[in-house]
Amino acid sequence: MYLNCPGGSTYSVLAIYDCMSWIKPKVGTVCFGVAASQGALLLAAGEKGMRYAMPNARIMIHQPLGGCGGHVEDVRRQVNEAIQSRHKIDRMYAAFTGQPLEKVQQYTERDRFLSTSEAMEFGLIDGILETEY
Template identity: 40%
Template sequence: MPIGVPKVPYRIPGDEEATWVDLYNVMYRERTLFLGQEIRCEITNHITGLMVYLTASMASFILLGGEPTKRIAFPHARIMLHQPASAYYRARTPEFLLEVEELHKVREMITRVYALRTGKPFWVVSEDMERDVFMSADEAKAYGLSICRG
């Protein structure tokens, strides 16, 4: 006799009382990734597919963190510069305000790092981060993100 998916008590935002919800639904709502087996070749592509969006948003920041003489962007590369963002989920106002405050601190720290490493003024980097900016390898080099084209 199959057991099925375990259910756990969970208070859905907006509801007054907790209800029994399947475990996978709770993990999804809490933005949790649970690995229940050893990472092998068969599942690495699935994990990579799930997580690639996180690294795509941090790619220019990671590139910027490299040794100045080693920052290389291949000719066909596209580098995106944008402001940090948070997933929008329903939260009570105090929790939301704390998240906004933390996001503001992160944005300021990231902008300072970009300004320091690229040599651009803080206000220029801050304005550029207001929208998604896609750059070619040559444009990234001119901006100061990479040193040379690979």
């Protein structure tokens, strides 16, 4: 799966991940440009050993972004849903990278931009596809 993704809906990305997990073929991922926010989650969700990025790609991870409004009870429910989403995403990153949950939570507290070598060291990708200039 080729990714140049600035992010998107958590629900939509989880639906794509469910499809990646359900189909028989193993899904490799390659980042061109940027894999940010939920795009980074899809990049990391590729089959281990088949997750790559181009040398000039950037990867950004953070906690899910959202907003809420409405009646007080609705806001409370939306905040609880956002907290549950964050915990789910952090657990997924921990599983995909092999990092301890506490380190993932530290990395996702705010926007964290990573070079391809930093993303590989963290375990988001398995390799960098070299190009000749």
